[in-house]
Amino acid sequence: MKRFLFNSFIVAGLAGGLVTTSACVEPPAKSEGGGEGADGDAPAGTGAFVTMDQVDDGLKDKVTGDRYQITYQEGDMWHGAESGALVTIVEYSDFQCPYCSRLTDALRELAEKHPEDVRIVFKHYPLAMHRDARPASEAVLAAHAQGKEFGWAMHDIVFKNARKxxxxxxxxxxxxxxxxxxxxxKADLEGKTFGGAVEADMTQGKRFGVTSTPSFFINGRPQRGAKNLEALEKLVEEEKAFAQTLLDAGATRDNLYAHIMRHAKTKREAPKRPNKKKQGKQAGKPDPAANYAVPVTDRPMKGKAEALVTIVEYSDFECPYCRKVLPTLTQIEEEYGDDVRVVFRQQPLPMHKNAKPAALAALAAHKQDKFWEMHDALFEKAGSERGALGKEGVYSELATQLGLDVAKFEADMKDPELAKMIAEDQKVAQQFGAGGTPAFFVNGRFVSGAQPFEAFKAIIDQEKAKAEKFMADKGVKPEDLYEEMLKGWETEVKAPPIADHQRRQFDLSAVPGKGNTTDPKLTIVECSDFDCPYCTRGAKLIEDIFAAPEYKDKVAFYFLNFPLPMHKNAESAHRAAVAAGKQGKFFEMHDVLFANKGKRTEQDYRDFAAQIGIDVDKFIADWNSEETAQKVQDDKAVCAKNGVSGTPNFFINGRSMRGAVPFEMAKAVLDEELAGGFEAKKKGAPAKKDEAKKPEPKKEDDAK
Known part of the structure; x- marks a missing residue:
């Protein structure tokens, strides 16, 4: 079949058979409709067209990198540059995928910033786990068939209402x-007129290795995941530079994509997934075969206390996976009735800044017997738009809608007892190894994540049979069943220590430090990367430690440079920090670099130097010096010698603590160190620690 390019639109048929679908994608189903827009000629009036055969072969050597023949039609959904785009982005998306919504928003901003250069093409790729995504795609295409503006309006509305x-x-x-x-x-929707068009998009996606959403191709180069605007901008700049090489070699803006597609690959294997080991007992993780004695007393409950099976749910109101599992929980309720009850425990994650206030709101509603009503309202609100739970007055507004006594509700949200309940829930979660959300214990059996109904059903049926036998054998009353069973269950999951039990020594005499560098009780050394997103959280952790009254006068903090190879601009940022340190302003530059990750040019560094008030010319000379570059490499060598391979990595009195752990977890290590360390804990008495080597006396400027 010929492939026609109208200006730079592509009309294409797909050769070859279907590609085997991955486990997370619904196998192709035979469409009931013919599928308008699935293939065929473009409408009249599009102007002159260029076939791939008419594009000469002279630019073959200029089309570099792994690029794939991602074709599309003029009648497909697209927006952005009307003609002559330098960058064409084809996205494969699912209307019930929260990450797809984020990418779509970022792509819209991108197209608005580059109206002459960027075109966005939307392809439909509904996943099997999202049962309403396919009809939603068909509905959007049915609207689009009546005009581009209606299709995109429908597209936006559907994404905003993904749960309905x-x-x-x-x-x-x-x-x-x-x-x-x-x-x-309505006729198109009922008759699945556009089912074939959706299937064609999915078939094409599978042919080019798409197994998850969002996935997209930028001038034929494959990308995965919901990248933010900053990351997309970097990709666009790379592709504009690539496009310019083709223009310089004789391509025109109108036939640019045709040239790329002519020399692109016609098939791509799906990226290989890491081999998943059979789930079993792992250190620090719950054993899926064991029953754990998770308490349920005085927590919100749906169902009867006499239920044969109790599901304890750990959840976070801003977690998209917690929201995604709600239909499964409803199906369990409908399937099992009085045989199953659900007990809700709070696990607001540190990455979700509105999750804890939402948890307080739910518990405040619980005091007026409206927990589940508030639970549903909070999840619905969180799914309506990003950041919805952070808007001023949102909780009082929901309380009003639910008919609560708003004054009492607002007072209860501030009640320290509710905050204490949340802290207790989190402590129990840690006790049983439930660090993420959603997490479930089905009669004590651990289930991680938003699993489908079938996964829950298998465990519920097993536990229901065991409970019936236990009740018959022991003569236990139904209302006492859970409490009696848990007496024989596991009482904890032994987790590996947050910080290891080895002490390392560091020579800190030439390392930038702050805090109590004279007589610290806690010496924290961090190996970090200014372009690592987790290191930003690590920097926040250090701020929290210095803000805590029990630590601020006892802590010395030192920073070692460890730019990772994957972050191509990180090394220059670390040289900027070292150069600023030569003028006594290391940590001032440290803060500016973390706050401005997208700015890594020499001019940016000049601006930062001026911003923090240092001699700019001296700074640039130091930034370019061999001595500064060597300092970064020396720091990397120290970190590597002490087992660092990723960032951030902290050493607390010489003990390694990997990752940007939450403050409460780090606090446990700090408190243990103030009490004599792990040695004292083992012996039950204060120990003489082989402390990390203390820094030599530092000049005033070095200690800043």
């Missing part, structure tokens, strides 16, 4: 999008 995608909802959204012929829209 019933047939009636989709019809209501089409009316909201002002689709002109609603009778035709």
């Amino acid at each position: 995608l019933s047939k009636d909802d989709l019809i209501a959204y089409a009316e909201q999008a002002k689709v002109p012929d609603m009778d035709k829209f």
Whole structure:
């Protein structure tokens, strides 16, 4: 079949058979409709066209990198540059995927910033785990068939309402999008007219190795995941530079994508996934075969205390996976009725800044017997738009809608007892190895993540049979069943220490330090990378430690440079920090670099130097010096010698603590050190520690 390029649109048929689908993607189903827009000629009026055969072969050597023949039609959904795009991005997306929504927002901003250079093409790739995603795609295409503006309006509305995608909802959204012929829209939706078009997009995606969403191709180069605007900007700049080499060699803006596609690869194998080891007992993780005695007393409950099976749920109101598992929990409730109850425990994760206030709101509603109503309202609100739970007055607004006594609700949210309940829930979660969300214990059996109904059903059926036998054998009353069973269950999951039990020595005489560098009780050395996102959290952890009254006068903090090879601009940022340190302003530059990760040019560094008030010319000379470059390499060698391979890595009195752990976890190590360390804990008495080597006396400027 010929591939026609109208200006730089591509009309393509896909050769070859279907590609085997991955486990997380629904196998291709035979469509009931013919699928308008799946293939065929472009509409008239598009102007002159160029076939791939008419594009000469002279630029073959200029098309570099792994690029794939990602074709599309003029009738497909696209926006951005009307013609002559230098960068074409084809995304494969799912309307119930929260990460797809994020990428779509970022791509829209990108296209608005580059109106002449960037075109975005939308392809449909509904995943099997999202049961309403496929009809949503068909509905969006049905709206698009009546005009581009209606398709994109429908696209935006559907993404904003990803949790409400019933047939009636989709019809209501089409009316909201002002689709002109609603009778035709309803007929197309009912008859699955665009089922074939969705299937064609999925078949093409599978041919080019798409197994998850969002996935996208930028001028044919494959990318995965919801990249932010900053990351997308970097990709665009790379592709604009690539496009310029083709323009310089004779391509035109209108046939640029045709040249790329002519020499792109026609098939791509799906990226190989790491081999998953059979789930079993792992150090610090719950054993999926064991039963754990997770308490349920005085926590919100749905169902009867006499239930044969108790599911303890650990959840976070800003966690998209916690929201995704809700239909499964509803299905369990409908399937098992009084045989199953659900007990809710709070696990607001540090990465979700509104999760703890939301947990307080849920517990405050619980005091007025409206926990589950608030639970549903919070999840619905969180799914309506990003950051919705952080808006001023949102919790009082929800309380009003639920008919609560708002004054009492607001007072209860501030009640220290509710904060204490959350802390207790988190402590129990840590006791049983449930660090993430959602996490479940089905009669004490651990289930991690938003698993499908079938995964829960297998365990529920096993535990239900065991509970019936236990009750018959022991003569236990139904209302006492859970408490009696847990007496024989495991009481904890032994986790590896947060910081290891080895002490290392560091010569800190030439390392930038701050805090009590004269007589510290706690010496923290960090190996870090200014372009590592987790290191930003690590920097926040250090701020929190210095802000805590029990530590601030007892801590000395030292920073070692460890730029990772994957962050191509990190090394220059570390040289900037070292150069600023030569003028006594290391930590001032440290803070500016973490706050401005997207700025890594020489001019940016000049601006930063001026901002923190140092001699700019001296700074640039030091930044370019061999001595500064060697200092960065020397720091890397020290970190590597002490077992560092990733960032951030902290050493607390010489003990290694990997990653940007939450403050509460780090606090446990700090408190242990103040009490004599792990040695004292083992012996039950204060120990003489082989402390990390203390820094030699430092000049005033070095200690800043």
